[in-house]
Amino acid sequence: MRRFCKIEIKYHSINTTKIVLTIKSGLTHLGQYVQLMGRALTQPDRWRMFFKQYVTEMFQLGYNSIGIVLIISFFIGAVICLQIKLNIQSPWMPRMVVGYTTREIMLLEFSSSIMCLILAGKVGSNIASEIGTMRITQQIDALDIMGVNSANYLILPKIAGLMTIMPILVTFSVCAGILGSYATTLMGTTTVPELDEGFRYQFNQWFFWCGMIKAIVYAFIIxxxxxxxxxxxxxxxxxxxxxxxxxxxxxxxxxxxxDIFLTSMLT
Amino acid sequence: MIQIQHLYKSFEDREVLKDINATFKDGEINLIIGQSGSGKTVLMKNIVGLLTPTSGSILYDDRDFVSLSKKEKIKLRREMGMIFQSAALFDSLSVLENVMFPLNMFSYDCYEDRKKRALDCLARVNLVGAENKFPGEISGGMQKRVAIARAIVLEPKYLFCDEPNSGLDPKTSIVIDELISGITHEDNITTIVNTHDMNSVMGIGENITFICEGRAEWQGSNKEIMDASNQKLDDFIFSSDILRQAKELHDQQKGIKV
Incomplete structure (x- = not known):
């Protein structure tokens, strides 16, 4: 019995130590992140260089992602439309519910949140590997020794660039999704007038701006x-x-x- | 002139630099030599401010780098140029853009003047015609020369070179050494070179600091190295057969003369 208690106490203390270490590590990372952002989010050393980088980053992170955004959104829009048609619609439901639901899903969740999750994979890995390679090949050290604020020079244009282009990508995503749902009319599952009616039914402009706000916040996070x-x-x-x-x-x-906090705050 | 006074550096429990005292003179090639893992790179990183020493001071013409404010440090850094072991060129920029980068960040000259200055520096390191190539398209020796051009483009007072000959053939190493030596003497720069290349030690080492197990064991010139009565230095310098034979010949000649 005593031995069992000893093992239990030991197991308990190991668990406590692990939790304490995890919390400590998490707080250290949070502190380092805040410090890095403090260095990055300052006035650029040279505005001319900043704008040059800003345009490049908008092109690299945003423009190069338009293709994937359009393709995914088009097909997801079509699939959402088909699924709603097949699973929700019944003789008791108005026919325009397919278009209405597709619009709301695209506008409120898919184009802002899910599209940003997909872009986190593409853009996030791109940024981490680019800056990580610069770190291990001493390019960041070279910037620091020159007296350049390396965090500001490398990170600020990326943050500003993606925060600028992300709302545009989200808008493209909504449009592609709606086009995708129109494409399903070719399969005969629904008709263009039915979809039209649904897309226009009780349109709340604020939902569009919710998507834009979410996109900007997620762009910063990524x-x-x-x-x-x-x-x-x-x-x-x-x-x-x-x-x-x-x-x-x-x-x-x-x-x-x-997403949870923004959704509860904005809607 | 750069002076290191009672410099210590520890990483958690491990003391890497122990009471380093050294003086690096103006207009001379100052070499830091030592075995791999002796603390050369850590010392260099402390000098340039990439690491903060545990204690001690680093005086740049009587300005203590350790106790300077952030703004003063940035100002002082603009008087430094550095050539890294891996050249550390920016992959996304062409050779010309790499050399122009410090000018673009800190110079208020017009584009044409900045470009002319960068091209002059490229000409100085014999890289005329390579300005539109990217770092991935040129050889290691050329990359080092681009790094030298980038380091000198703002006319620094202090030049730091971290193993500039690593990965280069002996002939190219001599070219790099001659370039660094020429620039140091012509521009009267305080140059510190971190190396374990014996050709550099014997060829351009005007003021050599030998680091062993984190301590500055010996300081002197390449002319004095043959007569240095330091066992650790002898073990390091004359570890190869050729240099040991040269040392024996030197000792014999000296014995005959005496």
Whole structure:
């Protein structure tokens, strides 16, 4: 009995130590993240260089993602339309419910939150691996020795660039989703007038702005978290790969968490 | 002139640098030599401010880098140029853009003047015609030369080179050494080179600091190294057969003369 108690106490203390260490590590990361953002979100050393980088980042992070956004949104819009038609509609429901529900799903959740989750994978891993490689090849050290605020020079244009382009991507996503649902009319599952009626039924403009606000917040989460993961890499290529994966996982989790708060705050 | 006074650096429980005292003179090639893992790179990183020493001071012409404010440190950093072991060129920029980068950040000259200055620096390191190439398209030796051009483009007072010859063939190493030596003497720069290349030690080492197990064991010139009565230094310098034979020949000649 005494031995069993000893084992239990030991097991309990190991668990407590693990929890304390995890909390300590989490707080350390949070502190480092805040410090890094403090360095990044300051006035650029040279506005000319900042704008040059800003345009480049908008192109690299945003413009290069338009294709994937359009393709995914088009097909998801079509599938949502089909699923609602097949599973929800009944003789007791008005026919325009398919268009109405598709619009609300695209506008409120898919184009803002789920699209940002997908972009967290594409853009987040891109940012973390780019900055991580710069760290391990001493390019960031080179910037620091020159007297350049490396965090500001590398991270701020990415944050500003994606925050600018993300609402545009979300708008494209909504449009592609709606086009996708129109495409299902070719299969004969529904008709264009029915969809038209649904898309126009009780349209609340605020829902569009909710999507835009969410997109801007998620853009900040994706870029800042991924940049933090890349900037703090230590080691070699294996660590860069790990940082890239961690960036995607962490930014996805944070997007989902903030989605709950934003949804309850905005709607 | 850069002076290191009672410098200590620890990583948690491990003391890497122990009471380092050294002086690096103006217009001379100052070498830091030592075995791998002796603390050379840590010392260099402390000097340039990439690491903060546990205690001690680093004086840049009587300005203590450790106790400077953030703004003063940034100002002082603009007087530094550094050549990294891996060259550390920006992959996304061309050779010309790499060299122009410090000018774009800190110079208020017009584009044409900045470009002319960058091209002059590229000409100085014999890289005319390579300005539109990207770092991935040029050899290691050329990358080092681009790094030298980038380091000198703002006319620094202090030049730091972390193992500039690593990964290069002996002929290219000599070219790099000659470039660093030429720039140091022509521009009267305080140059610190971190190396374990014996050709550099014997060729350009005007003021050598030998680091062993985190301590500055010996300081002197390449002319004095043959006669240095330091066992650890002898074990390090004359570890290769050729240099040991050279040392024996030198000792014999000296014995004959005496």
């Amino acid at each position: 870029t800042s978290v991924s940049a933090y993961k890349g900037y703090t890499v230590e080691g070699g290529s294996v660590e860069v790969g790990k940082a890239s994966t961690d960036a995607v996982v962490l930014s996805s989790i944070l997007i989902l968490f903030s």
